[in-house]
Every structure is written in structure tokens, then in C-alpha cells.
Amino acid sequence: AQKITQTQPGMFVQEKEAVTLDCTYDTSDPSYGLFWYKQPSSGEMIFLIYQGSYDQQNATEGRYSLNFQKARKSANLVISASQLGDSAMYFCAMRVLGGGSQGNLIFGKGTKLSVKP
């Protein structure tokens, strides 16, 4: 069965510093995608970054980068130069692209990030 684990319920970071949010996943399928979403207090889910299982390079999107370590089955999100507006819940998610659960998108329990001024 597929599973996403986020072990950090909450994280604090000083404004302008970098922070890493951990995510590990479990799947036996070779083809999958990994996602990170941000959920501010308003509740909307904002897509941040995507990494495919066959991608050779780590994904980057502006201040967001994904540290993809396939052998360890980890997909940590790195936010550089934190801003006050980065304070939110962050969710790691996975979609398996084959087998009976094709298209099934599952989420971890999330990490609450608080940026301190």
C-alpha cells in the first residue's frame, strides 16, 4: 500500500533563513509523482512543486526545491529565504501512475511551518 509520512507536526524558522520539511514515501510501483502543497489558514490548497520518479534532477520552483533521494524514498521540501507569508501547513503527496490505484493521490498529515520575524 502507498503511504506518505511527514514526521514534523510543526516547524519554526527565522525569517530569511532556509528550512527543510521532511517527507518519506512508500510504494512498490516504479512510476509515481511527488507533490508539495501549501495550505494557508484560508484553507485553499496551493501547488508548489512536482517531482517525477524518473526525473534525473531535483525539481526547483523559485524559492522551493525538492531534495529527491530515490533510494531513501524521501522527497524533502527546501524553502530558501523564508518569508512571513510562508507560514502555513505544508503537505507532501504522492500519485502512483500504474496498477489498480492509478491516479490515486494520497497526502501526508502535514507540517505546520511558522516563520518568525
Place this chain on the structure above:
Amino acid sequence: SQTIHQWPATLVQPVGSPLSLECTVEGTSNPNLYWYRQAAGRGLQLLFYSIGIDQISSEVPQNLSASRPQDRQFILSSKKLLLSDSGFYLCAWSSLRGGDTEAFFGQGTRLTVV
């Protein structure tokens, strides 16, 4: 461009009453559609997903049901709500054509069962 609409934004319903939440997608065809529930301060729990009309997969046994009467319409229903059904419900869509893409979410419905 593609958009997703979910309504209502908030809902207060008594225990035992029925429920119908609707989600529609515009600007795409044959999307994968999802219903998630998020309890306060918790992660997203996948309730249902659909890869086509009348093709619904249930992930969690419960008193909720989902239907997809049209390609871009996804409905979450209950005949009798329970207190435990309270939560934040999110509809989402994604497309697997041309490779994997992110899922796009609606604004969510905050349901309180009293």
C-alpha cells in the same frame, strides 16, 4: 483555462439530515476527480476518486457516497449526516494525459454537523 468550482463554501447541518456537495470543472475533459476530507488541524483523507463517468472508487467505508453523472461534475452525498462528518471537504481534479500533473483544488466546503 481550467477552473474548478465547489459549493457551498460553508454549511451547517443537523444530525440525520441529508448532504449534497457539488463540484464542477471547466476547461478540460475526462479529468480525474477527487473528494477529500480534512479534520481540524489534520491531513487530507481521500474519500473518493473517479477516473470517468459513473466510475467511482471509495477509499474509506463511511456513510458518504459520491456520484459522477457527467464528465466534469462530481457530487458528494449522504442520506443521514453524523457528527463525525464535520470537517473541511475539498474537491480536486487532475489530468494524466501527457504525463503526470498536479491536482487543482476547489475552495473547499466547511461542514459543521450539529
